[in-house]
Amino acid sequence: MAGLTGCGAGSDGKARAPEEAIRVVPDDGAKGIGAHEKVEVRVPEGRRLEQVTVYGVTDGRREVLPGSVSGDGRTWKPDGGRLGLGAEYSVDAVASDGGGHTLARHTTFTTFVPPHRFIGYFTPENASTVGTGMIVSFGFNRPVENRAAVERAIRVTSSPAVAVAGHWFGRSRLDFRPRSYWRPGTRVSVGMRLRDVQASPGVYGVQQKTVAFTVGRSQVSLVDAAAHTMAVRRDGALLTTLPVTAGARKHTTYNGKMVVMEKHAVTRMNGRTVGFGGEYDIPDVPHAMRLTRSGTFLHGNYWAPAGVFGKVNTSHGCVGLRDVRGGSAQSPAGWLFDSTLVGDVVEVVNSPDTTVAPDNGLGGWNLDWARWRSGSALG
Missing domain, CATH: 2.60.40.3780 (Immunoglobulin-like)
Incomplete structure (x- = not known):
């Protein structure tokens, strides 16, 4: 995240830079x-x-x-x-x-991690309540050569019970998910028995504990980039359809299933952190929800004219909803922010872009079950 966040720009395409960063x-x-x-x-x-x-x-x-x-x-x-x-x-x-x-x-x-030890930093947090699309994701501080041993030492179970499989992205990331979204109310347990497990020659694990999280209600939002709309469904029933502005022609929004990873009531978005140079720098983007590591957000937009929402795609790849400077709970963006859990699913369709990569954020739902399981080191 580089201390800042991804996309956004003024309606005139100019940057709104603070006098000096924090x-x-x-x-x-x-x-x-x-x-x-x-x-x-x-x-x-x-x-x-x-x-x-x-x-x-x-x-x-x-x-x-x-x-x-x-x-x-x-x-x-x-x-x-x-x-x-x-x-x-x-x-x-x-x-x-x-x-x-x-x-x-x-x-x-x-x-600092003591020499010859490895640690897995993982999401979600212990005792949290998350959306049905949450994927358990481990990022290891050292490359793992013995992937089968490490994967075997991490056990993800649930009540009610479902099959859960691991998938490696390279040698430093291991994600776990079931075949389909978790059922609301599911209790998920993550057991780590990594102490003294050898990840690579001379490098051993230290974690030996169990954490847990709870799956809340189901909320899936479908963004139609061509129609400029977002249909928000709760437990299968349509709550509302919101007008949005998605990525403009030169900076289209990814298609595919993405998962809300973080929520920030206000954040700064600077184009330099995601390869857009000095095209924008907005110090106070309200109601921001991260969808990818590369900088795709669902966020409030106070700088674009009201007429673009539901009509025109103007962003640098994010999905923007109408808001006011400082953020308003009564705005579409404020309502969605307050109604969203980390782990909720946002799916984008009809955008002239590729499908988001499965390791860009928690994008693993874009792989079918067979392809997901093929990424396990356990065969």
Whole structure:
């Protein structure tokens, strides 16, 4: 995510850049950070930090790093303590200027893992409630050569019981899913027996625990890029059809099934992070829900004329819904944001683009069951 997010632009195609980005230490994407290294969020004079949340996730458990903002509102620092080892940390910061405008930034870093050990960072979080499209995804901090041994040591089971299979994407990512979407109310357990499992010569696992999550109600949204609509269905019944604007001719939206991975009430979207140069930089995109790692979002759009929604595709690949600056719960985007769980499915059809890759986000539902199972190391 590069500390920013993917797509969006002004109705005139020009960037809306903040005067200066929120500065975060450690750098976004940093790896191997020590337990006592500096963590800080800072904004320049004229801006004020309104909210900062720093949390680490280890074995699916989230722990907030306590901290406070300085009296002048320009700096956030931890209130003592140390970082956990082998953890993936997220920093979410929102700042404002004197004119009431907001700027958001999201960054991540990972802390040091002792030599000769490997860890799997996974989603979803322990004890979370997710949508029926959630895929259990492990990303390993070291390449795995003995994939069969690692896959065998991770057991994903459910109540009611269904068959669940693993699929490897390269040597550092292993996803698990059932044949079709989870049934609402299913309780899923992820057992990790990785301690002392050898992933590659001289590299052994440390995780030995079980985490669990619950599947909530079913919600599947169908985006018709040609008709500029999104039909939202809950437990099979149509809730509403919303007007949208999808990717313009030069920046079309992926077809296929995508899963909501993250939700941000406000975030910054900068074209430089996804290969669009300086075409746009919007500091306060409201109601943003990530669909792919490459930068596809479902989000609120306050900068486009109201007439484009339901009529014209204008984005750089995202799906935009009408909103207001600062976000409104009464807007189409605000309503959808409040009605959506991480793990809900968004499917795009009738776009002049390819189908999203199965490893771009949680896109594994675009593989049929036979192809999915063929990616298992267990045969």
